[in-house]
Each structure stands twice: as C-alpha cells, then as structure tokens.
Amino acid sequence: MDDSSIGMRIRQFRGKALTQRQLADQAGVSVDLVRKLEQGGRQTASIASLQKLARALDVDISDLIGKRQGIPSGNPDTGIVAIRRALTPVDDLLAETREEEVVELEEAARAVAYAWGAYWAGRYELLTTILPSGLIQLRASVHAADPATAPAANELLARMYWVTGCTLVHLGQTDPAFLAIRSALTAAELGRDPLLLAMIRGSVGWQLLVQGRYEEARGVALTAAARLEPVGEVSAPQLCAYGSLVLLGATAAGREQKVPQALSLIETASEVAGRVGMDRRDYETYFGPSQVIMQTVDVNISSERYPEALAAARAMPANGGGLPQASRARHLTDTAVALARTGRHEHALSTLLNAERVGGADWIKYQALPRHIVSELLDHDRKMPLRAFASRLGVPG
Template structure:
C-alpha cells in the first residue's frame, strides 16, 4: 500500500510532538500539517517538506517514501551490492587488487553505457551493472598511469551517485560523488572537476542543505568566470554552475536572488546559442527554461512557471530524463492552478518520454497523481497510478 505523506508525518511525529509543535518547529502553518495528516492535501512545496523533515529529524527521502531497494535474484546487483562496491576493504585485508579486466578503452565503453542508461531513466538496469562497473573502473585506474583512467573512474562514481539519488539513497550517493571528485582531481581536466562540484551542489540541494548547495555551486562558478575568449565547454560549465546556484536559491525561497542568477545563466545560454552536452551535463536555452520553471515552482509561483514553460524551444536539446522532468514540473503547476486534465496529459507525456521505470521513482510525479486522484477517479488516471505504484 502506498502511504501518503500525511501518514508518514503522523508516524514520525508520534507522541513526541503535537501538530502545532511540529508546525512551529518547522516554520510552517499548523493548517498545512493538519491537512496533510488528514488527507486534505497530498503534498506541499519542496521547501515546506524539507522544513517538516528537518523538524522530524528524518531524511526527506523517508518523508516522501522515496527510499527504494531494487530486489533481484542476482546477489551481485542492487543497492546493497552498490554500497559494497563503493566501500571496499581489500586494502585492510591485505588482498591484492584485481587486475584491470579490459584497459582504458573497455572502461570508456562501460562508462558510456552506464550514462546512456541513466539518461534513459533505466535505474533498474543501472543497479545491476554499477557494482561490477565500479570494480572494473577502480581496477583500471589502479593499473594505468593515464589521467584518463582516473577521469573515467570519476565518471563511473558520478553516475552511481546520480542513480542513488533517484532511488532515495542520499548517503551512499554522497559517498559516490565525493569519490568522483577525488578521482577527477587526480586526473587532468579542471572542467570535469568543476562540473562535479556542481553535482555535489545538486546532492546538497536534494538533502535540503540549500545555503551550502548555493555556496558550493557559486564558488565553483566564480573560479570559472569567463574573461575574454573561452571555449564553449567552459561557458557551458560556468552557466550550469550559475543555474545550479539559482535552483538552490529558489529552494531557499530567495526569489530575487534566484531570478537574478537565472538571468545571468540565460545571458550565457544566449551567448552559446544552442543546447550543449558537456561532461554529462546539459546547458543551453532549454536547460535555462527547465530550471526557471523549477525556481518558480519552489517559490509556489505556479502561473509564472507555466508562462516560462511556454518558452521551451521546439527543438529541445534535453535528454529523455530531463524532458520528462520538465513535463512533470509543468504537470505540478497545472494541477496547482486547477487545470487537472492538462496536468494528466503532461504526466502521460512524461511517462511516454521517460518511461514508467523513470516515472515510478519520481516522488513529485507520484504525489501529483495522488493529488489528482482526489478529483478524478476515471480509468486513464487510475491506470497511470497503478503503473507507477500509487495506491488507488
């Protein structure tokens, strides 16, 4: 049975806090707590949910019901296997590390396949291949003197961290991204290391550490601030870091700073002129629109979010998962402005683009479906709910 946020709030609150005490500690209205617990509301803004999670002393993944395992008959796959691969103890046991099975060329193919699966939203496939992939890339880096081997290891740790975030596993995800940065700094590509700092900022955002997220992103951006002629990759990396800072400011409810940073990122995107994909990171006009919508959603500016969403370029250069995420964000804004039929259409399009495996691991889409079910019990919505595991 898919428990609501309200049920989980009530369970975590227990007898330690009254509804009013929880609301006071979280800095939200007692009416919001009451409506969530009574089922009058199925969700709230991410900022409010983060405040409630902090007051309850739980991870937001637990509050949202996002922490997932991926059961399998293969003991070498799944979350537990990934954790083991991330935290080896062979050095403590005095064991000789395994030799690199395929060298740098094979390692590159493994990393590219993993990222392809990630951008296609195939998280269950990733949990089966990441444990062996981490071991393979670590062995390759140990056996090779090439900086490229360290950079490939960084990219493998990075895709592992990103996958774990989507499965609600924030602690091992942070272990993975810090390992990615350490490997990148042993390489010879400062733009890769800077991009990884942006990914650390994203993980801090997911954890509700908004000020730290903004500061990490903008500190990295300042180190790359363009002066004179720079490469498009440099511009895109800088713009992406600024946009990450904008997203964090939006989650912190600093609308003015967030929109100012979005404007700066937009200037960079217009200077580049096209959507780019560098270092597994997408930046350009499409990404600016997508994150602008996110900022407005975070600040509960739903009408403004829909206005910005209309600016999405026809020839959108975003990957499947990002396009599905944008459609989900649009669905939230439509639902909150009472446009429920259009919200359902946007969710169905998100499922078509991202696939049901992607959609069922997205708490925002699941809670939007729950919200729509309060007003619509017809077959298309109920069928979508069943496909992504929402109790009807």
C-alpha cells in the same frame, strides 16, 4: 488515508514527541499544512516545505516522501547492496586481496559512456546491474596505471563514481550517493581536467540541494562557477560549465525562497546560454536555452509561483528542445504540478501521461512527484484514464 501517504509518515515520525503545532513551529510552516497533510486534505506540499518538515522530524526527505528504493534481484553482484559494497572496499584490510580484471582505457571509456547514456534515459534498474562491476574494474585499472596514464584513468573513475552518485539519488539512497560523489571528486583531483573537476563540484552542490542543504548547495555551485567565469573568448564547454553551475545556484536560491536572487542568477545563465546559442552536452551535463527554461519553471514552482511557472514553460520547444529524455519527463512533471495547482486538472493529467511516455516505465517508477500529483487529481476526477494511471503508479484510487 493509506499508510503510504506523506501525511501518515509525518504522523508516524512525529509520534508522541511533537504535537502538530510544535512540528509546524520547528519546521517554520503553518500548522494548517501539517494538519491537512496528516488528515489527507492535502497529498503533498512544496519541496521547500517538505524539506523543512523532514529536517524538523530528523529524517531524510526520501523517508518522508517514500522514495527510498531497492532493486530486488537474484544476483548478489547487482543492486543497491552491491553498489554499496563496491563503494566501500576493504581490500587493503584483508590478508589476501582479490585480483580484479583490469580494463584498457578505451574499453573503460566506452563503459562510462554507456552508463551515462543509461542514466539520461532514466534506466536506473539497468544501472544497478552495471555500476558495481564497473566501479571495481575501473579502480583496478587506476591501481595498474603507470604515471603517464594515471590521470586519464582517474578521470574515468571519477565519471563512473559520478554517475553512481546521481543514480543513487534517484533511488533515494542519499548517504551512499554522497559517498560516491565525494569519491568522484577525489579521483577528479588526481586528473588534469579543470572543467571535469568543476562539474563534479557542482554535482556535490546538487546532492546538497537534494538533501535540503540549500545555502551550502548554492555556495558550492557559485564558488565553482566563480573559478570558471568567462573573460573574453572562452571555449563552449567552459561557457556551458559556468552557465550550468550558475543555474544550479539559482535553483538552490529558489529552494531557499530567495526568489529575487534566483531570478537574477537565471538571467545570468540565460545570457550565457545566449552566447552558447544552442543546447549542448559537455561533461555529462546539459546546458543551453532549454535547460534555462526548465530551471526557471523549477524555481517558480518551488516558490509556489504557479502562473509564472506556466508562463515560463510556454517557451519550451514542443519536443523539449535539447533536453535528454529524463529531463524532458521531469520538466513535464513540473509543468503538471503548476497546472494542477491552478485548477487545470485535465491538462495536468495529459501532461503527466506525456511525461510517462517520454520518461518510460523505468523512469516514472522511481519518481515520487507524479504519484503525489495523481493523488491530488483523484480528489477531482475518478474517471478511468486517471484511475488506470494511478494504478500503474501504485496510487490507491
């Protein structure tokens, strides 16, 4: 077993403080799972089980699965450290403050749209080069805004903080990600758009979900949804915002292993998607029939209902419907999990290769799940296509 495996990291974090059985008892998982992970008999487990193990070991799940990433660069104004610095300014504490460039709102809106386009294309390395300066410039624009333009300036700043938080999640930087999304929420509260505010609250819930705080994630998402519940005729953006928040609540319930509640919430979201009638993108968020299918697969996988996940996946249009590039790749990866766990190893590999093609090299580089599934597939197949794929992902083959 290599020292980059989940099992080795569990053993290292456990140290001499806990036996395998004590860890299993504290996490609420079987000792057989802990033993097989540490011995290399299993390369991964369900997200819910990994979250429980991380919590019992008092570590972030990013540390457990080896997802935390940096972006080495010769430019000190780009990368993770630069983003952290932009998120934690101390200008107010300095005797002399720097004068930052103020950008016009129209130019700021283009910068925000470009950042979100890069995010949905899975171009995380590009984002680490544009987010630090983008945050600094937008903050300067907010400070320079007059009362008439301040709400719009704050809404743009909120969107830039929001995409920063989402990017940092994918790079395994959960603490600065949460700082970014809370800063986004503060800025949105100074704006005038209730739908933007609701969606950023939903993103707070998503980050809680990533951290394994499932009950809080579900509560935040459904509380935000309740404020938007459609009564009578409402706009399509409101319907999509409401449906997206309900779907997030379903995902959190699935991770909690509250499967009946999760499926009930998915049914509600499906009804809303039916009213919308198509896949849409509003407020940097995608919602519609394709997103409902994707999250139905996710809920079934998180509860290890793999045949049900595959049945749901068959409803997805061949081109991924209206999902953005990164989401299509993620859905294909989830489907590959279900295929691998039901013994359809060759089909799982072809689906993963399709995910790589759709998501691109930049996207797959920062995804832990494909590496874990490839490790499982190597137990059944050592042929060149899989070994070549494993090599590209950095998985020992």
